[in-house]
Amino acid sequence: MRDAVGLVFPSVCYENFPLVFAESMAAGLPVVAWEPNTVSSLVRANGTGIATTWAEDISTVLERAEATFPALAAGCRELFLNELSERAYVRRAEALYGGVISVASAGDQLVGRRSDESV
Helix, strand or coil: CCCCCCEEECCCCCCCCCHHHHHHHHCCCCEEEECCCHHHHHHHHHCCEEEECCCCCHHHHHHHHHHHHHHHHHHHHHHHHHHHCHHHHHHHHHHHHHHHHHHHHHHHHHHHHHHHHHC
16 A cells, blocks of 8 residues: 555445545545445545546546545545544544533532522
8 A cells, every 4th residue: 555546446335434444544545436435425525535426437537546646645644643543533532421421510510409409
């Protein structure tokens, strides 16, 4: 993968979140993905490659990829670091659990105040 320009993902399946997309982002490799599938949606939403259709000529798509992918590589790696890495997952999990704990603590305080007020 180190010398690759990008990843070609010619899937017709509706995968939920194939790891090959995250691995490609980790390597800084933009993706060519065919619609309709999750990877093509991610590519389109994040600007990390080319989302194409089966009607489009493959040689045209690959020429476009060769011309545009070098400029996208750094953004792919950045997406991985900020959104798909273990550190990013832990950061989101900690924020989620911290929010749940805050809500639970606030609920306990309300219950405690009501008990005190009724006495």
